[in-house]
Amino acid sequence: MATNSSASVDMEDVQTVDLMSELLRRMKCASKPDKRLVFIGPPGSGKGTQSPVIKDEFCLCHLSTGDMLRAAVAAKSPLGVKAKEAMDKGELVSDDLVVGIMDEAMNKPKCQKGFILDGFPRTVTQAEKLDEMLKRRGAQIDKVLNFAIDDSVLEERITGRWIHPSSGRSYHTKFAPPKVTGVDDVTGEPLIQRKDDNADVLRSRLDAFHKQTQPVIDYYAKKGNLANIPAEKAPEEVTKEVKKVLST
Numbered sequence: 483m484a485t486n487s488s489a490s491v492d493m494e495d496v497q498t499v500d501l502m503s504e505l506l507r508r509m510k511c512a513s514k515p516d517k518r519l520v521f522i523g524p525p526g527s528g529k530g531t532q533s534p535v536i537k538d539e540f541c542l543c544h545l546s547t548g549d550m551l552r553a554a555v556a557a558k559s560p561l562g563v564k565a566k567e568a569m570d571k572g573e574l575v576s577d578d579l580v581v582g583i584m585d586e587a588m589n590k591p592k593c594q595k596g597f598i599l600d601g602f603p604r605t606v607t608q609a610e611k612l613d614e615m616l617k618r619r620g621a622q623i624d625k626v627l628n629f630a631i632d633d634s635v636l637e638e639r640i641t642g643r644w645i646h647p648s649s650g651r652s653y654h655t656k657f658a659p660p661k662v663t664g665v666d667d668v669t670g671e672p673l674i675q676r677k678d679d680n681a682d683v684l685r686s687r688l689d690a691f692h693k694q695t696q697p698v699i700d701y702y703a704k705k706g707n708l709a710n711i712p713a714e715k716a717p718e719e720v721t722k723e724v725k726k727v728l729s730t
């Protein structure tokens with residue numbers, strides 16, 4: 483009973499306009515088809531830009547392993563307690579634990595219509611364990627979107643980025659250059675590049691990504707649910723491509 487009473491008090495504290503907008507959202511979502519998606523792509527491929535758009539369009543929840551682990555640890559769920567023990571020892575959280583926490587997260591109302599998995603699975607073993615867990619739920623991954631982009635395009639995107647530290651304003655030497663090279667348009671102060679935004683760091687990150695992820699891409703290609711998205715296009719064009727793939 484205590485749980486119900488605290489829940490009702492929480493609901494009483496919510497503004498009517500918020501309750502109504504959530505109710506309208508759920509009614510709109512009721513007619514949407516279920517979608518269980520995996521997004522794969524290297525750093526800078528734009529999958530982070532597409533996730534919130536597709537999440538809202540199809541009424542999905544966005545599942546990131548880092549966020550789920552932190553939430554499970556904070557909630558002190560049995561799996562969260564085990565995950566915290568591993569992290570406190572400096573160990574990696576096992577695949578079985580991660581998939582178990584994911585299984586719990588999928589029970590939430592916001593995941594009723596499906597989910598977008600971002601950053602998982604990273605290995606074929608994880609992909610297999612994910613498939614086993616979904617099978618127990620009578621479900622499966624519907625589509626795996628591979629945000630395919632040439633490394634040279636990524637290098638141009640990322641190494642051309644310059645930042646104004648105090649305001650966070652960002653520029654790009656090719657796509658959005660400042661009026662004066664190396665100088666912020668508003669303050670006239672110098673621009674900087676992030677340490678990670680250089681070609682050597684990017685190449686090593688991309689090498690690691692390709693080695694780790696290619697077997698996962700091959701795994702889903704064999705299953706016939708992989709779709710390659712041409713991620714070098716403008717974000718609006720990529721969104722159109724994603725929606726086209728998901729409507730088939």
